[in-house]
Amino acid sequence: MATREAERFSETGDLLDRLRAVGAARYHDKHPFHLKMHAGVLTPAQLRGWVANRYYYQKSIPIKDAAILSNLPDRERRRVWIRRILDHDGTLEHGGGGIESWLALARAVGLDERDVMQESLLLPATRFAVDGYVTFARTQPWVVAVASSLTELFAPDLMSQRIDALVEKYPWIDERGLQYFRKRLQLAPRDAESALEWVRAFATTPELKDACVRALEFKCDVLWAMLDAILLAYGAGTTGPQES
């Protein structure tokens, strides 16, 4: 029994290592657009292009999470997961939520909230990537879909780096617009913790482990593809947008 326990832990240790390796290789903190953002060289138009496109991702998160909620077979886990939706949508009683905070960021970088909500700046490639993520969440076994959320393991480092960069290097952005990122600093670790616990507990076969690793790669691809589209359309710093 002790041996089996030990095996189990070495197996889950291995899965965690593999998940962390995906983040080290493919998480979008290493994307040129983010590197330029942190270096402080993005123009207001480039930052606005990012905020307006990323809005489509933000507004799709609760839809994605409701799809996963609907695939979670027991209410104990649904009680945990539903907090993600409330965090992003806000509530009838208190309003608020991540989508509202993202619109505050949009205003803070000088965008017209209506343009953002009408998605007039949304690039097709952003839409394809985000819609692909929602479809993945709808159609994959819940543990695999949950694994795709594990980019949250890597998010806090990126968030704090981003907050520092935006405050120091883009003083023209109203600081109240950064509330979304400050909030994610608290929420991402909480969310990642339960998601990781479920993945480790339920992805017990080699096939499911592989599927969870691939799910995280897929999610990194979603985030990376969005930044590729934004870089292509707006450029990053002195790198102008590419000719089409």
Place this chain on the structure above:
Amino acid sequence: MATREAERFSETGDLLDRLRAVGAARYHDKHPFHLKMHAGVLTPAQLRGWVANRYYYQKSIPIKDAAILSNLPDRERRRVWIRRILDHDGTLEHGGGGIESWLALARAVGLDERDVMQESLLLPATRFAVDGYVTFARTQPWVVAVASSLTELFAPDLMSQRIDALVEKYPWIDERGLQYFRKRLQLAPRDAESALEWVRAFATTPELKDACVRALEFKCDVLWAMLDAILLAYGAGTTGPQES
């Protein structure tokens, strides 16, 4: 303009009439099993069969509602709809919820909660009907899926009749088990009100109106088919279960 307004109202009036007509013709308050329940002639085994089978419906409600939530495009409506899931699942902070109340009813009628949760008494036809309802919610346009929930328009009358019948005619049932129905007396009208408002506002074409009427018929069929299966398996009062 006044004429168009008048037309609009006569159209929605017409849709409401059609929805009410579906309830009058097909809602399961008229099913022989319920008539016998209210007449006070069900045996404990028959009531237990109903409670154990209906559990599968109860536990599927938040899954169905999460599927609809995931199809609702705007957060204002999701903030309204998510309350249904919280009502049935309860919350991490406070527990509770409709599924828990239904398990309390199961105990109150003398069932072992574990048998109910393991679904050892679940009839295939109950499962087919309920799974069909969840699939409908996942795959139909949100306004049509919402229309299928409008049996809640007819629920309060049935609930108060049921509470009276269970209290008066089945004194062996622990009254604390009836909390689920008492709670639905408050929640069903609140839920039906917003659902009806959305259906009237968004089902504006003849095709969508027809689809909403059919959705409510479909939902009535789900509830009716469950009772057919239960009646066939357990009988109702002196009507014994039919030979297979």
